[in-house]
Amino acid sequence: MTSRTKKLKPARADIYMLRRSFLKFLAATPLGRLAAGLTAAFASAVAIYLDLAQIDVKKTAQRRAEEREIPLPYPRLRGSVSVEEALANRRSVREYRDEPLTVEELAQLLWAAYGISETAYGLRTAPSAGAQYPLELYAVVGEHGVKSGDGYLPAGIYHYDIHAHSLTLRKSGDYREALYRAALEQEWVLKAPVSLVFTAVYSRTTRVYGERGRVRYVPMDLGHAGQNVYLQATALGLGTVAVGAFYDDEIGEILDLPPEETPLYIMPVGRPLTHYRLTEKELAQYYQRYRASR
Numbered sequence: 001m002t003s004r005t006k007k008l009k010p011a012r013a014d015i016y017m018l019r020r021s022f023l024k025f026l027a028a029t030p031l032g033r034l035a036a037g038l039t040a041a042f043a044s045a046v047a048i049y050l051d052l053a054q055i056d057v058k059k060t061a062q063r064r065a066e067e068r069e070i071p072l073p074y075p076r077l078r079g080s081v082s083v084e085e086a087l088a089n090r091r092s093v094r095e096y097r098d099e100p101l102t103v104e105e106l107a108q109l110l111w112a113a114y115g116i117s118e119t120a121y122g123l124r125t126a127p128s129a130g131a132q133y134p135l136e137l138y139a140v141v142g143e144h145g146v147k148s149g150d151g152y153l154p155a156g157i158y159h160y161d162i163h164a165h166s167l168t169l170r171k172s173g174d175y176r177e178a179l180y181r182a183a184l185e186q187e188w189v190l191k192a193p194v195s196l197v198f199t200a201v202y203s204r205t206t207r208v209y210g211e212r213g214r215v216r217y218v219p220m221d222l223g224h225a226g227q228n229v230y231l232q233a234t235a236l237g238l239g240t241v242a243v244g245a246f247y248d249d250e251i252g253e254i255l256d257l258p259p260e261e262t263p264l265y266i267m268p269v270g271r272p273l274t275h276y277r278l279t280e281k282e283l284a285q286y287y288q289r290y291r292a293s294r
Contacts, residue, residue, distance in 0.1 A: 068168070068169045069161070069164070069166050069167070069168050069169075070153070070158075070166055070167045070168075070169070071164070071165070071166045072103065072106070072107035072110070072111075072165050072166055072167060073103060073104045073107045074107075074165065075107065075108055075111035075112075075115060075165070076108060079235050079236075080235075081234070081235040083231070085234075085235075086231040086232075086234045086235045087231065088278040088283070089234050089275075089276055089277055089278055090230050090231060090234045091234075091239070091276045092240075092241040092242070093233075093239025093240060093241055093270075093272045094187075094188040094241050095188070095191075095272065095273040095274075096188070096191055096192050096193070096239065096268075096270025096271055096272060096273065097270065097271040097272070097273060098191075099193070099270070099271050100144055100145050100146055100147045100152065100193050101145065101146050101147070101193055101194055101238070101269065101270070101271075102146070102147045102148075103146055103147065103148040103149075103153060105236050105238065106139065106141075106146050106153075106194060107165070108232060108236060109196065109229060109232055109233060109236070109238075109269060110137060110139065110160045110165075110167075110196070111125065111165060112125055112228045112229065112231070112232035113125070113126070113137055113196065113198075113225050113226075113228050113229045113232070114126055114133075114135055114137050114160070114162060114225050114228075115162060115165060116162060116163065116165070122163060124162070125225075125228055126221065126224040126225040126228055127221075127224050128217075128221045128224075129205060129208075129209060129213065129217035129218075129220065129221065130205070130208050130209065130217075132204045132205045132208060132213075133204065133221075134200045134201050134202060134204040134205045134213075134218050134221060135198055135199065135200055135201075135218075135221055135222065135225055135264075136159070136160075136198070136199045136200070136201065136261060137159075137160040137162075137196060137197070137198055137199075137225075138157060138158060138159055138160065138170075138196070138197040138198075138199070138255055139157075139158045139160065139167065139194055139195070139196055139197075140157050140158075140175050140176060140179055140194065140195045140196075140197060140254075141153055141154075141155055141156055141157075141158060141193070141194050142155055142174050142176045142192075142193050142194065143155045143174045144193075145193035145194050146193065146194060154169065154172060155172070155173055155174040155175075156169050156170070156171055156172045156173060156174075156175075157169075157170045157171040157175055157254070157255055157256075158170065170255070170256060171255075171256060175254055176189065176190055176192075176195070177190060178250075178254050179195060179197075179251070179254060179266065181250075182246050182247050182250035182251050182254060183243055183245065183246040183251075183266055184245050184246060184247075186243060186245070188241060188243075188268050189243060189266060189268050191268075191270070192268030192269055192270040193269070193270055194268070194269050194270070195266050195267065195268040195269070196229060196240075196265075196266070196267040196268075196269060197251070197255060197263060197265065197266050197267075198222055198225060198226070198263070198264050198265040198267070199255070199257060199261040199262060199263050199264060200218050200221075200222065200261070200262050200264050201260050201261055201262075202214050202218055202260075202262065203260060205217050205218050205221075222264050222265060226242050226265055226267065229267050229269075230242075233269055237271070237272075237275070238269055238270065238271060238272070239269070239270060239271070239272035240267045240268060240269045240270075241267065241268060242265055242266075242267055243265065243266040243267065243268070244264070244265060244266075246263070246266060248262065248263055251263040251266075
């Protein structure tokens with residue numbers, strides 16, 4: 001036996017004795033039992049976390065597999081209704097015919113709301129403070145709510161991809177009743193064939209402007225985009241209304257929103273039961289009456 005082997009054996013024996021002493025310490029003393037309990041609890045927590053993470057990864061993979069991208073018809077940059085006519089006839093419309101929109105109309109509304117209007121930098125149809133663009137846009141489509149070719153767009157919740165001008169199906173099914181209940185049972189949310197839902201990722205703006213971005217600039221952005229929807233709907237012979245009364249958490253659950261997104265607007269869209277029309281003569285007579293009354 002070499003001298004090196006003789007030196008190793010006592011070292012191994014020392015390690016063995018230390019292990020035995022440590023185990024006796026864990027079993028025999030309150031502090032040891034506490035340490036053992038904490039170690040076991042930590043190991044259990046890690047195992048649970050890994051299981052949950054694996055489940056979350058599987059759910060994400062399943063959701064991505066179910067998602068389907070639908071390219072939309074390209075936007076039209078000319079229409080038959082002037083800006084002046086759209087401004088004059090814009091109203092908040094809450095009663096709709098039982099008729100679908102066309103996929104061309106939906107595509108035009110989405111583009112008008114927040115689509116690309118400048119191709120060098122990807123600027124949008126609506127202005128945004130610092131071009132931070134905090135808004136996201138969804139379409140909640142009812143059964144037979146949108147005519148597409150010889151059929152209909154499948155009922156579901158779609159996310160609008162601004163740069164691709166396409167829709168991605170996030171959830172299949174008709175969620176209008178769930179949206180209606182979350183919106184304090186406002187009937188126009190239930191009856192409209194489609195509802196557009198605006199959400200905001202506040203951090204895109206607050207990282208530049210701080211709290212002022214949250215309380216002032218993001219609401220401004222929403223107002224710009226909402227008015228775009230109003231005017232484009234009017235120009236297409238459609239009607240809409242801006243809805244801000246709803247339970248945020250319920251809308252978030254319906255749309256499966258990530259924690260950083262906050263719902264801000266629901267805008268149901270449909271074909272109005274009646275159309276409002278203002279003539280130049282009526283407008284002139286209004287001003288004349290007001291001037292004469294002062």
